[in-house]
Amino acid sequence: MQAMPSFDRAPPLSLPVRYFLAAACWLLPLAASLLRTDNDYPSLSLLLPLHLLALGVLGNVMLGALLQMVAVVSGVPCLRPTWWRLGVWSLWQLATASLCWGFYQGLAPPWLQLASVLFALLAAALSGLLYGLWRSPAADGSSRGLRLALGLLLLTLLLGLSMLAVLGWGRPWPLPSLLPLHRLAAQGWVLLLVMAVAQVIAPMFLLTPAYPAWWQRHGATLWLLALLAGAGGLLWQPQWPWWSLAWLPLALFAALSLRLLRASRRPQEWLLPYWWLAFALLALLAALLPLLAWQGGEPWLARALAWCLLGGFALTLVVGMLYRIVPFLLWLHLKNAAPPRHRVPAMHAFVPETAARHSWRALLLLQPLAALWVWQPQLGWPLALVLLGLLALLLRHFAAAARQYRAARRALPS
Amino acid sequence: MNLTTHLSAVHRHCDDSFAALEQAVRQQDWAGADALCASFCEEMAQHFADEENRLFPALEAATGMRGGPTAVMRYEHEQMRELMEDLNRDLLQRDARGVAATCDTLLVLMQQHNMKEENILYPMCDSRIPDAATLLQELRHVTP
Numbered sequence: 001m002q003a004m005p006s007f008d009r010a011p012p013l014s015l016p017v018r019y020f021l022a023a024a025c026w027l028l029p030l031a032a033s034l035l036r037t038d039n040d041y042p043s044l045s046l047l048l049p050l051h052l053l054a055l056g057v058l059g060n061v062m063l064g065a066l067l068q069m070v071a072v073v074s075g076v077p078c079l080r081p082t083w084w085r086l087g088v089w090s091l092w093q094l095a096t097a098s099l100c101w102g103f104y105q106g107l108a109p110p111w112l113q114l115a116s117v118l119f120a121l122l123a124a125a126l127s128g129l130l131y132g133l134w135r136s137p138a139a140d141g142s143s144r145g146l147r148l149a150l151g152l153l154l155l156t157l158l159l160g161l162s163m164l165a166v167l168g169w170g171r172p173w174p175l176p177s178l179l180p181l182h183r184l185a186a187q188g189w190v191l192l193l194v195m196a197v198a199q200v201i202a203p204m205f206l207l208t209p210a211y212p213a214w215w216q217r218h219g220a221t222l223w224l225l226a227l228l229a230g231a232g233g234l235l236w237q238p239q240w241p242w243w244s245l246a247w248l249p250l251a252l253f254a255a256l257s258l259r260l261l262r263a264s265r266r267p268q269e270w271l272l273p274y275w276w277l278a279f280a281l282l283a284l285l286a287a288l289l290p291l292l293a294w295q296g297g298e299p300w301l302a303r304a305l306a307w308c309l310l311g312g313f314a315l316t317l318v319v320g321m322l323y324r325i326v327p328f329l330l331w332l333h334l335k336n337a338a339p340p341r342h343r344v345p346a347m348h349a350f351v352p353e354t355a356a357r358h359s360w361r362a363l364l365l366l367q368p369l370a371a372l373w374v375w376q377p378q379l380g381w382p383l384a385l386v387l388l389g390l391l392a393l394l395l396r397h398f399a400a401a402a403r404q405y406r407a408a409r410r411a412l413p414s
Numbered sequence: 415m416n417l418t419t420h421l422s423a424v425h426r427h428c429d430d431s432f433a434a435l436e437q438a439v440r441q442q443d444w445a446g447a448d449a450l451c452a453s454f455c456e457e458m459a460q461h462f463a464d465e466e467n468r469l470f471p472a473l474e475a476a477t478g479m480r481g482g483p484t485a486v487m488r489y490e491h492e493q494m495r496e497l498m499e500d501l502n503r504d505l506l507q508r509d510a511r512g513v514a515a516t517c518d519t520l521l522v523l524m525q526q527h528n529m530k531e532e533n534i535l536y537p538m539c540d541s542r543i544p545d546a547a548t549l550l551q552e553l554r555h556v557t558p
Contacts, residue, residue, distance in 0.1 A: 072526050072529055072530060073529055073530075073533055074533065074534070075483070075530065075533075075534045136534075137534055137537070137538060138533045138534045138537075140532070140533040140537075142533070143533060200529060204429075204525035204528065204529065205521065205522065205525055207429060207432075207433050265433040265437075266433065266436065268436070268440055268514075324522070328519075328522045328523075328526075331519055332523075335493060340492070341496060343496075343500060346500075346512075346515035346516055346518065346519045347515065347518055347519045347522065348514075348515040348518060348519075349515070
């Protein structure tokens with residue numbers, strides 16, 4: 001039976017904000033980890049920054065945004081906000097810290113064992129959210145995409161847990177088969193989430209034409225089928241060129257999105273350059289994937305693909321989203337607290353447009369420095385420095401927004 | 415055509431008017447902006463009235479719910495009406511920065527509201543309101 005939508009039970013302001021703040025703070029260890037990347041693959045010195053970025057930075061923002069989005073897009077109520085704000089949030093930070101510390105300590109079993117227990121608890125919590133999403137009455141493309149994305153996040157966690165069972169608990173499971181499947185599921189979750197979100201955000205907030213109807217109906221399924229076929233191929237034949245299956249939906253998504261962005265009717269919109277940069281990097285990823293056929297084991301290619309997907313495409317999108325969602329949430333909560341017809345400051349008063357444009361420039365600067373790191377991993381320090389600069393900008397802008405919000409709250413008539 | 419496709423098309427029509435208004439303000443075409451703002455606000459007011467006076471009561475009668483989703487939609491309509499008043503005030507003062515800031519806030523509020531309606535509320539109206547086809551005919555007479 002389907003549930004009724006519960007728009008009146010959206011998460012409290014502190015819930016997503018807590019995840020967003022944590023994400024910004026994870027940029028610090030991420031920057032530090034880039035200082036010690038070596039030129040091997042697979043290598044713990046690459047796995048460490050990858051997981052700090054995927055779980056610490058992107059995972060926190062995506063989870064915070066997902067909790068907010070399911071309430072708006074799919075009408076799923078936030079039933080236990082304190083549990084999500086304190087319990088799940090703490091579990092996520094501790095699990096990420098344990099895993100990364102375990103990597104830093106050269107796969108130290110106690111830390112990996114602790115991480116496996118914490119991630120298992122998180123998987124249980126996320127299963128509850130997936131159940132709520134499944135019961136939602138929303139049947140649109142983005143809600144379907146959110147369900148699939150969350151399902152793939154759970155699969156990624158389960159595959160990661162299986163590897164932790166091998167590395168931490170000594171289970172005799174085949175690590176060489178689990179690793180590419182875990183990587184494939186992680187890529188699937190990131191792309192599916194972005195596909196689901198882009199279908200809504202691009203036409204509504206950037207005023208682009210809608211994605212073509214066939215893509216809205218079948219895009220997520222096409223990507224999922226490509227992943228399943230790739231996974232099946234990997235199990236059957238480990239040298240299977242899985243990328244050839246993943247290439248088509250990924251390249252299509254990049255091409256379609258870039259074409260839509262050209263037709264945006266808000267050329268003045270500051271979010272637009274974020275999307276241009278992100279999808280240009282996704283197109284670069286699609287262009288690099290075929291190189292796997294000739295340069296499969298090359299460490300530089302592994303670093304380049306990882307950066308394009310996580311540090312380039314996903315990080316650019318989530319930073320842009322933060323500048324859009326945080327001032328709106330502050331405005332909305334202020335408006336709800338104000339008496340009827342009381343004029344509250346517009347969103348720009350919390351985070352001005354110039355702030356968002358400064359951070360975009362930092363993201364733009366990151367890309368050539370990331371290319372330098374891909375080419376010469378011992379030259380990770382310029383990239384680390386700009387990441388710290390991005391962290392400083394985010395903290396400065398959002399601290400100013402919080403101060404503005406508190407002042408406006410105090411100024412409300414009682 | 416059903417209620418979802420028709421009412422979603424009304425949303426897109428309002429988006430078009432909104433984009434034209436922003437464009438006029440950006441080009442400092444104040445006379446054009448005045449006219450576009452008036453037509454945008456009129457379309458929005460008509461759409462809100464259709465929903466509040468026809469669609470929501472029909473859904474409430476069909477499902478038996480009184481508060482919940484429709485109450486939240488009415489509340490958000492009220493917030494948008496207030497922002498449109500602010501927009502008119504900024505426009506009257508020829509305050510381009512004020513108009514841009516209010517437009518930005520209005521756009522986000524409007525689109526997250528549309529998302530809720532298009533993804534959940536309208537499909538629910540199509541499936542739950544017994545004479546949805548008649549209601550659709552009535553709404554098509556008064557909206558584009």
